[in-house]
Amino acid sequence: MAKFVCPSCDYVYDEAKGEPREGWPPGTPFAELDPEWCCPDCGVREQQDFEPLDDRASSTNR
Amino acid sequence: MSSAEAAAPIGVEWRDTKRYAWLLGTIIPAIPFLAWGLVEWTGSDLFWYFGPVFVFGLIPLIDLVVGRDPNSPPDEVIDSLENDRYYRWVTYAFIPLQYVTLIWTAWMLSQPQYGVADKIGMALSAGMVAGIAINTAHELGHKKESHERWLAKIALAQTFYGHFYIEHNRGHHVRVSTPEDPASARMGENVWSFMPRTVSGSLRSAWELEKKRFGRLGTSHWNIKNDVLNAWLMSVVLWGGLLAAFGLGILPYLVIQAVVGIWLLESVNFLEHYGMKRQKLESGRYERVNPSHSWNSNNIGTNVLLYHLQRHSDHHANPTRRYQALRDFPEAPVLPTGYAGMIVLSWLPPVWRKVMDKRVLAHYDGDITRANLHPAKEEHYLRTYATASERVAA
Numbered sequence: 001m002a003k004f005v006c007p008s009c010d011y012v013y014d015e016a017k018g019e020p021r022e023g024w025p026p027g028t029p030f031a032e033l034d035p036e037w038c039c040p041d042c043g044v045r046e047q048q049d050f051e052p053l054d055d056r057a058s059s060t061n062r
Numbered sequence: 063m064s065s066a067e068a069a070a071p072i073g074v075e076w077r078d079t080k081r082y083a084w085l086l087g088t089i090i091p092a093i094p095f096l097a098w099g100l101v102e103w104t105g106s107d108l109f110w111y112f113g114p115v116f117v118f119g120l121i122p123l124i125d126l127v128v129g130r131d132p133n134s135p136p137d138e139v140i141d142s143l144e145n146d147r148y149y150r151w152v153t154y155a156f157i158p159l160q161y162v163t164l165i166w167t168a169w170m171l172s173q174p175q176y177g178v179a180d181k182i183g184m185a186l187s188a189g190m191v192a193g194i195a196i197n198t199a200h201e202l203g204h205k206k207e208s209h210e211r212w213l214a215k216i217a218l219a220q221t222f223y224g225h226f227y228i229e230h231n232r233g234h235h236v237r238v239s240t241p242e243d244p245a246s247a248r249m250g251e252n253v254w255s256f257m258p259r260t261v262s263g264s265l266r267s268a269w270e271l272e273k274k275r276f277g278r279l280g281t282s283h284w285n286i287k288n289d290v291l292n293a294w295l296m297s298v299v300l301w302g303g304l305l306a307a308f309g310l311g312i313l314p315y316l317v318i319q320a321v322v323g324i325w326l327l328e329s330v331n332f333l334e335h336y337g338m339k340r341q342k343l344e345s346g347r348y349e350r351v352n353p354s355h356s357w358n359s360n361n362i363g364t365n366v367l368l369y370h371l372q373r374h375s376d377h378h379a380n381p382t383r384r385y386q387a388l389r390d391f392p393e394a395p396v397l398p399t400g401y402a403g404m405i406v407l408s409w410l411p412p413v414w415r416k417v418m419d420k421r422v423l424a425h426y427d428g429d430i431t432r433a434n435l436h437p438a439k440e441e442h443y444l445r446t447y448a449t450a451s452e453r454v455a456a
Binding site for chain 2: 008009021022023024034038041042043044045
């Protein structure tokens with residue numbers, strides 16, 4: 001499962017974990033999120049601005 | 063972004079000259095005690111009104127005398143500065159002090175020896191604390207740590223403004239400096255008409271945001287996990303406790319201090335983005351928020367008391383960044399003085415427009431069409447400044 005990062009604040013959307021508080025249960029593919037759903041941490045960027053995160057680089061990060 | 067970064071002196075060690083000055087923010091919850099001390103010392107009941115005099119008289123004066131601090135932390139130290147836990151304890155310390163003051167004020171309000179005029183003064187002074195507590199809540203509510211978000215709600219309980227935590231982060235920050243944002247003032251709008259628009263619009267926005275979130279969750283938003291409802295519940299418990307302990311007679315004064323606190327916060331909203339507008343891109347989306355969309359002030363006095371809230375450009379570009387690490391940006395529009403003095407100016411709309419409109423115009427290089435205009439005044443502005451904007455277009 002892929003991870004996507006907010007370009008403004010480094011929040012990571014991890015498809016495996018989802019974001020249950022926001023209504024995205026674990027396993028929700030990034031592509032199924034509302035494109036206008038904004039970053040839950042900074043609110044500056046939206047789903048459509050998120051960038052894919054390289055898996056190997058991120059596994060130790062978060 | 064890179065051009066907007068503060069220039070970092072290579073090999074120069076940077077020291078935070080405001081490090082211990084941040085502790086001065088704890089003076090704010092002491093305002094009602096200072097008022098009481100002055101009443102006792104001088105024997106004059108007028109000093110119950112010390113709170114507003116301090117905030118709207120003394121603080122603007124301090125700003126004018128002490129001046130500005132353009133000093134920004136270089137990029138290399140931002141991370142270590144943010145991770146220095148001393149700074150967060152400074153903000154946490156505000157909240158117990160806020161509560162001591164509130165409970166003490168409620169007790170004072172229940173004392174039979176004080177008249178109505180005295181109590182109104184007490185409520186106004188408590189309202190200054192309540193309003194500036196929203197600033198503390200604002201700093202904490204933006205953070206990723208859940209205990210800091212929780213502390214933000216506690217700080218908001220005094221004013222019954224818990225929905226601010228939702229609306230501000232997920233509403234205002236998303237729509238800032240667009241005509242759609244109830245908390246961004248338009249050029250030509252005055253603070254008195256802005257108040258009902260921002261208060262009602264923000265409330266509606268907070269409710270809709272939570273409703274939408276629960277819609278995705280597939281459950282009803284009439285739920286204790288609804289952050290608007292559970293924040294209000296904190297206020298119900300707090301106010302209920304105060305009324306049970308000190309009697310129903312203090313209710314009018316609790317309402318006064320809350321209204322004053324909310325009004326203080328919304329006055330700050332009024333001046334933070336006055337006339338600023340993000341332009342619409344071809345895609346139909348607004349351009350990204352950048353430092354040119356918020357008014358800044360480097361006045362030391364108000365910045366220290368408001369945890370750098372006036373470095374508002376960096377805050378909107380990087381909302382989760384901690385106060386001590388906020389920087390100044392040369393492209394940000396600059397207010398003539400700190401927030402406290404600007405609030406005083408806002409009470410007189412013609413004076414406000416005289417001071418501010420030319421600054422909005424200058425910020426947009428004389429092109430009035432790029433500003434966020436109040437619909438009722440739009441035609442007037444376009445006519446008045448037409449020659450200037452035509453010159454730019456030509």
